[in-house]
Every structure is written in structure tokens, then in C-alpha cells.
Amino acid sequence: MKRHLISAGDLTRDDALLVLDTAEELARVSERSIKKLPTLRGRTVVNLFYEDSTRTRISFEAAAKRLSADVINFSAKGSSVSKGESLKDTALTLEAMGADAVVIRHGASGAPHRLATWVRGSVVNAGDGTHEHPTQALLDAFSMRRRMGRIDGLKVSIVGDVLHSRVARSNVLLLHALGAEVTVVAPPTLLPVSVDTWPCQVSYDIDAILPKSDVVMMLRVQLERMNAAYFPSAREYSRRYGLDRERFARLHDDAIVMHPGPMNRGMEISAEVADSPRSTIVEQVANGVTVRMAVLYLLLSGSEPAIGGDL
Amino acid sequence: MSDARNQARAVLEGPDIHRALTRIAHEILERTKGAEKVVLLGIPTRGATLAHRIAARISQFEGVKVPVGAIDITMYRDDLRLRPARPLGRTDLPADGIDGRTVVLVDDVLFSGRTVRAALDALNDVGRPRAVQLATLVDRGHRELPIRADYVGKNLPTSKSEKVKVYLEEIDGRDAVLLVKGDDRPAAGEENGER
Incomplete structure (x- = not known):
């Protein structure tokens, strides 16, 4: 059976x-001098990136190479x-090259889903439009579990441009499945219409939410969308929703701060907070x-994938 | 499992396992001249438990603390593509590593030898031991590769369709090695100590 990772909901x-458990064991491989495993020898992974990306593409490339x-x-x-x-013709070209997995980043929501109907290999969504970014959510959950020791019952606040954020949507779905209580915090203009169907709470007031949070996840303000008047000015956004030193001080002592990157230092997060040990x-x-x-x-090593959804 | 146990015969009980491990510990001490520079590495899950038991005996007999660890071989298996992707076991190497040491690999059942082959590959990626030896609680024969054990708890003649199940106190709540009469399925499946 062919399976894909297109949505965290899969x-x-x-x-x-x-x-997460598999990643925990694999983390030990990254600590040793030979950071390579022979497991996917002979398999081909295509990174198909239609949008600019540094960390995601490099991260997928390193991951695939470490598995040979x-x-x-x-x-x-x-x-x-x-x-x-067209995407379809590109997909057919890749298909002819025998790709076992296609990792796709695309500006259009739903592109990975379309792609999955055209190729034989597994499709991994590395971010599509404003839809989803499931591996980011997995790595966030993994980082959270490593720091906090658990996910079940954690109070997680996701703050910022939820409307355009694929990271927020994937995180809400995944963290909910893992038993966390998620609250999204944003100005009303930066929340999607459908947010009331998401398995999370919604708030407009960061100061009310912070003292109750175990994990605060700041989202990047997408500066390229600044002209669209979702908020009056960068400065106002920063004052009302930015995580600065004062707000940081109101978090309880064990709370951690996350950011999927790339950051706008001084905008949604102050440099001091970003560089703090928490x-x-x-x-x-x-x-x-x-x-x-x-x-x-888990998708490629066995006779069939151990995770993911089918179409 | 209760069905399987009906047609299962215990070939080793708790005291037999105890004695076999005691003998292996003595043999390791003898062969390695006091277990100097020895590292015991168990193959998860039950091999790792056995490695700890052998290390405890070595320390009890001669007061030497032998570093113990575990080395997961899942990513090095040659049959990964024959079955769905499987969860990984724990790799846990002693702080001083294995370079220049005599590594004794410890597993519960030696069968085709493919697990040990995978373990040798895995070792190759974590260091360069001076020598590698193999200890196994049960050697059931039917090797498919040129591999043999240096320390054997019990040689157990089996037919290929039979299964050997190892139960250990720490994991299963009791110590026993059972020989399960084979059905028609080919013997397979190492999780749960089946070989």
C-alpha cells in the first residue's frame, strides 16, 4: 500500500x-562520528522545491543522505x-527517474495532494501554501517532548499569523492528537474563518494566555504580507503580539519558547528572548x-510504509 | 500466545538459564584473561538484558566492572524490505566507546546468523574494536552465513519450522526458553524473543 505524509492529520x-520514538533513537546517530546508516541504500528521494527554503530543504537532504x-x-x-x-509534467519526469519518495514544497495549498495521484512513490509535504507543514509539526512536538518530558496535557500557545501559517495548522492537528491543549493567539484579522472548527482554543489576548502556557510558539510575521493591511504597522503588531523581555518574564519558570524560523528579531520575538536558554x-x-x-x-524502509495516510 | 504455549516444551527453566549465564561469564573471564578491555554489547531487547546479567556475574566473580551497552541492528538488517518498517531498539554505547576493546556481542538466540551479520556492520559504524566475539543463550542451528558463537548457553537441535521463545524475568516476568512445535509457517519474527 502506498502512503503519504501530506497532512499532520494523516x-x-x-x-x-x-x-517521535524512532527519532529519539536516531538522535543518537547524529551524535556519533559516522552519522550514516545503510538503511535506504538504493532508494531515491527527490526534493522538489517550488518555493525558497533553506532549513527545510537542507534538513530533508541531510536526513535522506544519512540514511544512504x-x-x-x-x-x-x-x-x-x-x-x-507544469507540476504534472515535472512529476511524470520524476516518475520516470524512479523516485521512491518525493518531498515537495509548493506555494499552492493542495499541490502535494495532487502530486500524490500522479507518482508511484510516497509524497512528503514539506509545506504547501497556507495549508500544512507536517514534518515541522513533528519536529516541534519532538523538541517539546525532549524539553518538557511529555506532550500529553501540556498547554501550548501558538501566537502570530495563524491565517497564513501552515506551521500553525499542522501543529494544532498533531499536538491535539498527542493530547496537548492548544490555544492559538492572534489579532482577529490573522485568524482563518474556519478556526472554530480546529481542535483548539482561540484568543486575541497574548497577555492573558502567557502565564498559563507551558510552551509558547511564536510564528513568523510574513513581512511580504505586510502591505495587505492585516495590522496597522509593524510596530503596533510587535507591541501587541511580540514576545519581548517583559512578556517573557511573565511566563512560568519552566515554560519554553519555540519558533519555526526564520525569525524577524525585534518583531514577533526579541533577540534577547530568542537567545535565551529557554x-x-x-x-x-x-x-x-x-x-x-x-x-x-518509516515511509520507505519496509515492504510498506508504517505511517501516513492514503488518498 | 496461550495457544502456542500449549504445544510448547520448556528446554531451559530459570535455574538452567542461571547456570548457563554463570558458565558464560566464567568462560569470558578465562578467554579474555580477566575480562580486561572487554565491552559487552547486547542486541535489543533480550540480548541487552542478558548482557547486563553476564556483566553482573563477571563483577561478582572477579570484581571487574565491565562496560555494558546495547546495539540496535534494525537499520542494518538485510530483510527490511520484506516486512513493514519496524520500530527501532535502543542503542546505548558505553561512554568510553569500543575502540581497541574486545567486544562481546550478546544475543538470546543464534539462528540464521543474519542478526549477527547486521550487528557486525553496525559495530563498524561506531568504532573499531580490537576483536569481536559472540555469546548466545541458545544456538539453534540452521546457519545461513559463516558465523559461529564463542560462548553458547545451550546447543539446541531444532527443526526449521519450530520456534524458540526466550522469556526473561526483567521483560516477561519469568525465565524460560521454550521450544514451540512448528506450524506450517516458516520460522520468522524476532520481536518477543521468537526465533
């Missing part, structure tokens, strides 16, 4: 825990896409490689 609680898979990197810039090739931002990047190794291992 993962049952057991699937998600299997990914052959990696083909494809970025839209400098490819036939700039000559007008920030997990650097760990999140390191954990990204291990979690993606776990996902690729």
Missing part, C-alpha cells in the same frame, strides 16, 4: 508517537519550470534532521 496518535538514499534536488529556479513546465530555536533545527530521518525511514 497521523494517528500511535503513528505520531512511533515517529540517493538524493535529487530540484528547485524551480533554473529548471524547466521557468520555461513553463528558547529551543537552535535545537529545533537539529531535531529537524532526526525527525525527517524517522519519517523517511
